[in-house]
Amino acid sequence: GENVEQHPSTLSVQEGDSAVIKCTYSDSASNYFPWYKQELGKGPQLIIDIRSNVGEKKDQRIAVTLNKTAKHFSLHITETQPEDSAVYFCAAAISGSARQLTFGSGTQLTVLP
Amino acid sequence: DTAVSQTPKYLVTQMGNDKSIKCEQNLGHDTMYWYKQDSKKFLKIMFSYNNKELIINETVPNRFSPKSPDKAHLNLHINSLELGDSAVYFCASSPGLDTSYEQYFGPGTRLTVT
Numbered sequence: 001g002e003n004v005e006q007h008p009s010t011l012s013v014q015e016g017d018s019a020v021i022k023c024t025y026s027d028s029a030s031n032y033f034p035w036y037k038q039e040l041g042k043g044p045q046l047i048i049d050i051r052s053n054v055g056e057k058k059d060q061r062i063a064v065t066l067n068k069t070a071k072h073f074s075l076h077i078t079e080t081q082p083e084d085s086a087v088y089f090c091a092a093a094i095s096g097s098a099r100q101l102t103f104g105s106g107t108q109l110t111v112l113p
Numbered sequence: 114d115t116a117v118s119q120t121p122k123y124l125v126t127q128m129g130n131d132k133s134i135k136c137e138q139n140l141g142h143d144t145m146y147w148y149k150q151d152s153k154k155f156l157k158i159m160f161s162y163n164n165k166e167l168i169i170n171e172t173v174p175n176r177f178s179p180k181s182p183d184k185a186h187l188n189l190h191i192n193s194l195e196l197g198d199s200a201v202y203f204c205a206s207s208p209g210l211d212t213s214y215e216q217y218f219g220p221g222t223r224l225t226v227t
Contacts, residue, residue, distance in 0.1 A: 043218025044216075051213070093213060094212065095212065096211055097211070098161075098163075098168060098210040100158045100212060103155075103157075105154070105155055106154040108154075
């Protein structure tokens with residue numbers, strides 16, 4: 001089955017700096033890669049996703065890049081703000097299948113004011 | 114107007130007891146899930162239901178029994194609670210079985226077994 005590894009487990013940045021979280025996956029058939037943000041006391045929420053037919057996707061301060069050859073993908077947050085502080089999860093799946101999402105182990109991002 | 118709601122938010126109980134967690138979604142979605150998040154924040158799927166039919170049952174002890182009375186509800190009943198069951202349980206829903214659909218998570222139920 002799919003295995004997703006996520007690094008780092010914790011990340012502290014100064015407000016205004018950039019943050020990068022990296023994930024690798026094992027199943028070359030995976031073609032859908034979402035990122036979820038979990039704020040304290042809440043459930044995870046989808047913030048961005050990417051499919052294997054593109055290498056990069058941006059949404060305002062958030063971007064995700066995908067390298068299918070190396071089987072890794074990354075989340076980039078620019079101009080970080082205190083409200084970006086949360087746990088971020090990457091995941092991998094096969095689009096069009098009923099197989100469940102495989103989540104990474106999460107990254108606790110802290111943005112220091 | 115909560116999309117996915119769970120009750121209760123907190124549940125403290127003793128070993129050996131039986132408890133239930135309720136989940137409701139008002140999004141009109143066909144698929145619902147239960148996830149367990151352990152103390153290290155690791156998220157693992159337990160069950161998924163599509164149109165009230167069980168689709169995925171990961172290696173979860175049979176003390177856990179989900180029940181879907183209709184498409185909008187997926188409840189989780191746990192028998193003979195053990196210390197290791199302490200975790201946060203999340204209900205989620207999505208428009209369909211395709212794993213590329215966004216999953217909408219509830220606020221979670223923190224279960225503490227003493």
